[in-house]
Amino acid sequence: MASIHEDMVQKTKKQIQHHFIGLIEAEGFSHVSVKKIAERANINRGTFYLHYTDKYELxxxxxQxxxxxxxxxxxxxxxxxxFLALHQQQLYPPFIAIFQFISEHAHALRAILGDQGDPSFAKKIKRVFGEVLLERLISLHPAAKDEAFRMYMHAFLTSAILGVITEWLENCEEQTAEEMAKIHFQILNFISQLRTFIQ
Known part of the structure; x- marks a missing residue:
């Protein structure tokens, strides 16, 4: 069970992060300073340095x-x-969970992925999708042993996934996580039936 001190530490950290994200959206990461974060969070700079070395560590x-x-x-x-859920025309709960994650952290994701955030973050997200999910999918394909195929398939699929995420972040007030999961299902269903258009 967390102590009162630990609860206060976590509360202060969340407060710092919240105002940090707001400053990125308002001014851009390059213009954010520890002084500005402290002023927004209504803390002194010493309190900030108890938790983070500088804005880069934050x-x-x-x-992470x-x-x-x-x-x-x-x-x-x-x-x-x-694939079974797709075949049975059913929504897959883990897909819904990912969209729920995006919805829950939309403010932070939008700020960091935005033009005034950190350009490297998009690559990090793509790497997570590539290493964890797409590697499993690609390994099921007969061409998986071809290094060039793997490289370009990674690039294609991760860019497509990130494209859907960033588009929704701009319009996440219009669709819920469940509605986005349905749209995602429709996209996958459309892709799986592309071959029928050329027969």
Whole structure:
């Protein structure tokens, strides 16, 4: 059971992160300073330095938290179960969980992935999808032993996934996580039936 001190530490960290994200959206990461974060969070700079060395460590810590949670949710996806759900015209719960994660952290994801955030974060998200999920999918394909195929398939699929995520982040007030999961299902269903258009 967490102590009162631990609860206060976590509350302060969340407060710092919240205002840090707001500053990135308002001014851009390059213009954010520890002084501005402290002023927004209504703390002194000494309190900030108890938790983070500088804004770069804060950014890295925030990103690692997001990537770890995303990886945990992606790991729950089993390709055979996902394909079976698609075949049976059913929504796959782990897909819904990923969209719920995006919805829950939309503010932070939108800020960091945005033009004024960190350009490297998109690559990190793509790496998580590639290493955890797509590697399993690609390994099921006969061409999986071809290094060039793997490289370009990774690039194609991760870019497509990130494209859906970033588009929804711009419009996430319009669709719920469940509605996005349905749209995602429709996209996968459309792709799986592409061959019927050329027969």
């Amino acid at each position: 950014m890295d810590h925030l990103q 938290e997001l990537l770890h949670e995303l990886q945990t949710r992606i790991t729950a996806i089993l390709p055979k179960e996902a």
